[in-house]
Amino acid sequence: MTVDPTYLLQLTLNGITLGLLYALIAVGLALIFGVMEIINFAHGEFLMVGAYAMSFALPALGLLYWPSVAVAIVVTMVGGLLVYEFLLVRLKPDEFERSILITLGLSIVILHVVQYVFTANPRMIDTQYGFDGVDIGAIRITWTRVIGATAALAAFGLLYLLLKHTQFGRAMRAIAQNREAALMIGIRPRVVARNAVVLATGLCGLAGAALAPIQLVQPGMGQFLIFKAFALIIIGGLGNIPGAIVAALGLGLLESWIGGFFEIAFQEGAVFVIMILVLFVKPDGLFKRGAMRVG
Amino acid sequence: MTAMLEVRDLRKSYSGVHAVDGVSFDVEQGRITGLIGPNGSGKSTTIDCIAGFQKADSGRVVLGSTDITGRAAHEIARAGLMRTFQTVRVYDRLSLRDNLTIAAQQFDEAKWTDELLRTARYRQAADAAEKRARELIDLVGLTRYYGAEAGILSYGQKKLVALAAALMPRPKIVVLDEPVAGVNPTRIREIEEVLQRLNAAGETFLIVEHNVEFITNLCHHVVVLDQGRKLAEGTAADIHTDARVLEAYLGMTPEMAEAEMRGAA
Amino acid sequence: MTTDRMRAVAIVAVALLLGALPWLTTSNYILGIAVSAAIFTVSAAALNLIYGYTGLLSFAQLGFWGIGGYATALTVMTFGGNFWLGLLWAGLLNAALALLIGYPTLRTGRHTFVIVTLTFALLVSLITRDWVDLTRGPLGIANLTPPSLFGFWFDTTARFYWVAWAYAMLALGFLYVLCTSRIGRTLVAIKQNEPLVRAQGISPMPYKLAAFAVSAAITGMAGGIFCFHLKVIDPLFLDFYYMQTFLIMVIVGGAGSFWGVVIAGIAMSALPEILRFSDDFRMIIYGAILLIAMLVMPGGFAGWLHERKLSRMRAALQQ
Numbered sequence A: 001m002t003v004d005p006t007y008l009l010q011l012t013l014n015g016i017t018l019g020l021l022y023a024l025i026a027v028g029l030a031l032i033f034g035v036m037e038i039i040n041f042a043h044g045e046f047l048m049v050g051a052y053a054m055s056f057a058l059p060a061l062g063l064l065y066w067p068s069v070a071v072a073i074v075v076t077m078v079g080g081l082l083v084y085e086f087l088l089v090r091l092k093p094d095e096f097e098r099s100i101l102i103t104l105g106l107s108i109v110i111l112h113v114v115q116y117v118f119t120a121n122p123r124m125i126d127t128q129y130g131f132d133g134v135d136i137g138a139i140r141i142t143w144t145r146v147i148g149a150t151a152a153l154a155a156f157g158l159l160y161l162l163l164k165h166t167q168f169g170r171a172m173r174a175i176a177q178n179r180e181a182a183l184m185i186g187i188r189p190r191v192v193a194r195n196a197v198v199l200a201t202g203l204c205g206l207a208g209a210a211l212a213p214i215q216l217v218q219p220g221m222g223q224f225l226i227f228k229a230f231a232l233i234i235i236g237g238l239g240n241i242p243g244a245i246v247a248a249l250g251l252g253l254l255e256s257w258i259g260g261f262f263e264i265a266f267q268e269g270a271v272f273v274i275m276i277l278v279l280f281v282k283p284d285g286l287f288k289r290g291a292m293r294v295g
Numbered sequence B: 001m002t003a004m005l006e007v008r009d010l011r012k013s014y015s016g017v018h019a020v021d022g023v024s025f026d027v028e029q030g031r032i033t034g035l036i037g038p039n040g041s042g043k044s045t046t047i048d049c050i051a052g053f054q055k056a057d058s059g060r061v062v063l064g065s066t067d068i069t070g071r072a073a074h075e076i077a078r079a080g081l082m083r084t085f086q087t088v089r090v091y092d093r094l095s096l097r098d099n100l101t102i103a104a105q106q107f108d109e110a111k112w113t114d115e116l117l118r119t120a121r122y123r124q125a126a127d128a129a130e131k132r133a134r135e136l137i138d139l140v141g142l143t144r145y146y147g148a149e150a151g152i153l154s155y156g157q158k159k160l161v162a163l164a165a166a167l168m169p170r171p172k173i174v175v176l177d178e179p180v181a182g183v184n185p186t187r188i189r190e191i192e193e194v195l196q197r198l199n200a201a202g203e204t205f206l207i208v209e210h211n212v213e214f215i216t217n218l219c220h221h222v223v224v225l226d227q228g229r230k231l232a233e234g235t236a237a238d239i240h241t242d243a244r245v246l247e248a249y250l251g252m253t254p255e256m257a258e259a260e261m262r263g264a265a
Numbered sequence C: 001m002t003t004d005r006m007r008a009v010a011i012v013a014v015a016l017l018l019g020a021l022p023w024l025t026t027s028n029y030i031l032g033i034a035v036s037a038a039i040f041t042v043s044a045a046a047l048n049l050i051y052g053y054t055g056l057l058s059f060a061q062l063g064f065w066g067i068g069g070y071a072t073a074l075t076v077m078t079f080g081g082n083f084w085l086g087l088l089w090a091g092l093l094n095a096a097l098a099l100l101i102g103y104p105t106l107r108t109g110r111h112t113f114v115i116v117t118l119t120f121a122l123l124v125s126l127i128t129r130d131w132v133d134l135t136r137g138p139l140g141i142a143n144l145t146p147p148s149l150f151g152f153w154f155d156t157t158a159r160f161y162w163v164a165w166a167y168a169m170l171a172l173g174f175l176y177v178l179c180t181s182r183i184g185r186t187l188v189a190i191k192q193n194e195p196l197v198r199a200q201g202i203s204p205m206p207y208k209l210a211a212f213a214v215s216a217a218i219t220g221m222a223g224g225i226f227c228f229h230l231k232v233i234d235p236l237f238l239d240f241y242y243m244q245t246f247l248i249m250v251i252v253g254g255a256g257s258f259w260g261v262v263i264a265g266i267a268m269s270a271l272p273e274i275l276r277f278s279d280d281f282r283m284i285i286y287g288a289i290l291l292i293a294m295l296v297m298p299g300g301f302a303g304w305l306h307e308r309k310l311s312r313m314r315a316a317l318q319q
Helices: A005-036 A043-060 A065-086 A096-118 A143-165 A167-177 A179-184 A189-211 A221-235 A241-261 A264-281 B043-051 B073-079 B096-105 B112-117 B120-139 B155-167 B185-200 B212-218 B236-241 B243-250 B254-264 C003-019 C028-053 C060-077 C083-106 C110-130 C157-179 C182-192 C194-199 C204-230 C240-253 C258-269 C279-296 C300-318
Strands: A133-136 A139-142 B003-014 B017-028 B032-036 B058-063 B081-083 B173-177 B205-208 B221-226 B229-234
Touching: A005 A043, A005 A143, A005 A167, A005 A189, A005 A221, A005 A241, A043 A065, A043 A096, A043 A189, A043 A221, A065 A143, A065 A189, A096 A221, A096 C110, A096 C240, A096 C279, A133 A143, A139 A143, A143 A167, A143 A189, A143 A241, A167 A179, A167 A189, A179 A189, A189 A221, A221 A241, A221 A264, A221 C110, A241 A264, A264 C083, A264 C110, B003 B043, B017 B032, B017 B043, B017 B221, B032 B043, B032 B212, B043 B058, B043 B073, B043 B081, B043 B173, B043 B205, B073 B081, B073 C194, B081 B155, B096 B120, B096 B155, B096 C182, B112 B120, B112 C182, B120 B155, B120 B185, B155 B173, B155 B185, B185 B205, B185 B212, B212 B236, B221 B236, B221 B243, B229 B236, B229 B243, B236 B243, C003 C157, C028 C060, C028 C157, C028 C182, C028 C204, C028 C240, C028 C258, C060 C083, C060 C110, C060 C204, C060 C240, C083 C110, C083 C204, C157 C182, C157 C204, C157 C258, C182 C194, C182 C204, C194 C204, C240 C258, C240 C279, C240 C300, C258 C300
Parallel strands: B017 B229, B032 B205, B032 B221, B081 B173, B173 B205
Antiparallel strands: A133 A139, B003 B017, B003 B058, B221 B229
16 A cells, blocks of 8 residues: 555644644643642533633634634633632542542533534634645645644743642642651642642643544534543553643544544544553553653 | 461562561460561461462461461351451441351351252251351340441440451351550450450460550460561560560660660659 | 331332322323433442442443443344343443453553543543444434334333333332441441452452443443333534533432432433523533532532531530
């Protein structure tokens, strides 16, 4: 089978972009798990809210990309703060199942409220970049994809600096690694947890905003992505941030290649089968359970 | 005197730290043996390895005439070694009666078919368990709470329930992991008396503890650990005057210790 | 008569009364709700076994429900078997799958178990949609032939209700015996304090696997019956809505309480009908119920009643 190199390149670049967006979601989940040992089932809805915010901000701000992204991120961060202060703060460290059910309830409510208010009709949005892009040979990669990927990379860079070099970040790593020891030296778990949640939802908002020009914006858009993200954080090692990123990139590339060379119908099924096989063979994940190792 | 439990050259390390570094000792049948040592000396890890909650890197553990080295925790319990936990473990939402009868469940001959058909064998086993449960609850003085949920008891009372549960299946040896940690002084005396009574009736104990007075009052034989190795072994009196023990625990020589005590007088 | 005996008689009387429903009403609407009530309550009770009693939050129930439905439908429509054989397949296949998935995942942690069961359910959903050759994809399998027994056809809602009722009685009876036995007590112990269970000579794995397999088989057969009530099965049978319904019944009734969940199941089956006017609104209410219950009353109604009993017991013992 001869493979057209530009086609393969396009698939790979698409795969990387997709992978980076998955990574934004997965890293947020890993962050929350590392600090609170809970899984946020409503994470996909934060992404969706970010996408919706982007879809409303763009026309209001003259189709300017970056200010709209900023709005989306702020909206989701505020949402995350509210969710933490009113719901998640009541969870004690060992209440894993309860956290899932609470965030599941939240996810149902958010999704259906959005659907009720804005209907299930997908929103198409336009940005200042339109459909312009960069041409590589015979293919075009739209700016919106390039920028989305860049924004994701920038976010990871910032996250790395944050975790490694700031008090804020070190406190998070301390709690993730050894909760008791961290408490003994005076780190306040409520503050750290709140910060983790806000940071994670912010990343989700960024992902949603970046996705909005690329995919259809609809109420259910977060659901499917989030289920893959859950599998990703297990495969990457629960709470392991670099592991989550690697797993996410792997998934993105895999999806893109499979979708490009086989029928699109099998793409999702195949990807899921692969994920579940990895989970069976290595239920502890491909990497070690993370304590937010940052290199 | 036969050894009920033999521990030979037990070793366990994590990430390069030798938590247990070649520990050997015996627990004689019918005696109370104490295992003491400063924090980080490897006591808990030793107990976990013996009871099957952690896997030792090397060494041997023999219970009676059975080699229990490396076996799973539930198999070791069935072989006759029962243990309690440092942070007390009981079934909070089950009654004291259930707490105790579950502990005997694995040791009677009734199968699920017996229970389903309510055979005589099942009824006998259930009655025997009930009888023993009542005896033990009476022994630890918690009779009035027999039908109550364990969750409403105080920490010290729960420790007594855990002790009673450990005795349900008539084990060969009971290993107590810090039985009086976090317990108030009156309760400590109570636990001491219960243990003495049980020992007088023939029970064998291995007790891990920090509370030196408790160990001194109870134990016939004491093993001292420090940094994963056995530092000294002997009667409580021997240990009190052993130079190495004083050094490890208090960082002093016998002369300094004497001077301290004279100074305090 | 002792109170225990009286309770037993009362329960049998209610059960028989429920069985007599088709003679008490001719409304197909009510009988349809009754079929849903029977089937959903059984599925909720099965979820209660694995989650309420054993402490394992399994989203795989949705997958088992769907596989059970398709297995039964395919047995009848594609492979020429009868309905009862199809149900048998539904039970056995799901039990086998549960053991297959359970063995590797139960040995890791509760976190992995939840996620893997979720992924499994989604995989099943995708397969029903994409493996068109077997499942006919989004079109589904329609016009499912009603079951029959010795020439008696269960082709009206009233008659089909008896199939659902009989299954509910058998399944709930079985679960009751299981939950009140020493096995049930051991499951509860495993949920509360697994290290202690091990220290008492009990190996938790066989119990967890057994609970998982039993709940899978029961849910699978429930799904098999329900799709014949709908007379069609398609990928929508694996809509997350069903999982949410089972979950809410368990949570509101009280995870770990046999009767709490049964009562909640029956009571809440009427709910979807009442909220029929808007799909979104119904889901918002479901989500809100789940949220509020988990925040305020995580033990459900049974848990709340239990807390009150405990307070009284504490007070009595202080004297």
